[in-house]
Amino acid sequence: SNIENGSVKWSSPSNIALVKYWGKKEHQIPENPSISFTLSNCKTITEVTYSKKAGNDFSFDVYFEGEKNEAFKPKIQIFFERIETYMPFLRDYHFKIETSNTFPHSSGIASSASGMSAIALCLMSIEQKLKEDVTLSAVERSFDKNYFNQKASFLARLGSGSACRSIEGELVVWGKNESTESSDLYGVKFDGEVHSNFKNYQDTILLVDKGEKQVSSTVGHKLMFGHPFAKERFAQAHDNLATLKAILAFGDLKAFVKVVESEALTLHAMMMTSMPYFILMKPNTLEIINKIWQYRAENDSNVCFTLDAGANVHVLYPEREKQNILEFIKSELVSYCQNGHYICDQIGLGANQI
Ligand code: PMV
DSSP: OOOOEEEEEEEEEEEEEEEEOOEEGHHHHHHHEEEEEEEEEEEEEEEEEEEEEESOEEEEEEEEEEOOTTTEEEEEEEEHHHHHTTTTGGEEEEEEEEEEEETTSSSOOOOHHHHHHHHHHHHHHHHHHHHHOOOOOOHHHTHHHHHHHHHHHHHHHHOOOOGGGGOOOEEEEEESSSSOOOSSOOOOOOOOOOOOOGGEEEEEEEEEOSOOOOHHHHHHHHHHOOOTHHHHHHHHHHHHHHHHHHHHHHHHHHHHHHHHHHHHHHHHHHHSSSOOOOOOOHHEEEHHHHHHHHHHHHHHHOEEEEOOSSSSHHHEEEEGHHHHHHHHIIIIIGGSSGGOOEEEEEOOOOOEEE
16 A cells, blocks of 8 residues: 555444353453443544554554553554454554543543454554555445444454454344354344333443452453353353343343343352452442342332442443432442442444544
8 A cells, every 4th residue: 555644533432241251262252152232421532643664563652541651552562463464554554542531540440342442443444544545346345334343343352352342332242152143253233123121221330449450351261261160151141142132122121130130240250269269349339239139129120230340330221210210329329439430321332433
């Protein structure tokens, strides 16, 4: 390509798994299928400026929230090494990567899904621009959007597994399974029916602990090697995905609550029963869970919780319960959050080019 320089910019969301990915094989291949809600407000915005350079090294600078950042560089270096066979232009350009999050820094919210998917999308846009040099047939162009999203998700997966579920919305499946169209190599939009009960589903994220993650997900996934319950857990994820597919079609909120909460507790149970073992919940995580159970019993509500590999609680509920649940959160749950901090989000449509 004779293109010398340019810049591209994407905003890409975080996602929250309903059936959890925990355990992987080589090359970021998941041990079990997962499905997630794409979020709407928790996003990373990344601009990549590229300029042709001489030499054969990877060359890039990272700016986080306006300041030069060295801490992210090793992760991106590894990411570039993993994807370079699929993006042969990487060594021909210098990249200035400017990134920021809509959610507060070190809030304990995983930014790897939104961050890695945003870079992957920027690199895809650059690949596309470099191709504009080349003449494409009409058929090739018509394949383009599907190709673009699939390859963006494929690349994002190599940055961080769950990042492959952040390209599209509103529900994305990753990992081969018997119930839905899917791949181990990239996330695909859930192909099943979704009942209107799940329209604009709400996720209020309660920030219980904003500290550094006690267990990185790299270490976490490895705990599933030789784990005494691994085989059963992976089989359970297949079953839960099949069950959830039917639940999503029929709009059965009571059944949804059961699968989603069981998945969250199972994820933590896997960590408690691995060697070494970890407890990633905090006392306030348990306080919140108990309050949610109490509220649900007393108010015929469908509010439920899910967790990632940390202490923060995602409170999930249908849009029609929004007013009541926000009142409940403010009066009963906010006191368990660090500095009273929480983030209101809802199911979203995926990444956007800016
Ligand atoms: O994408 P990773 O490698 O950071 O793994 C994240 C795994 C969980 O967030 C705990 C579950 C999931 O499916 O997102």
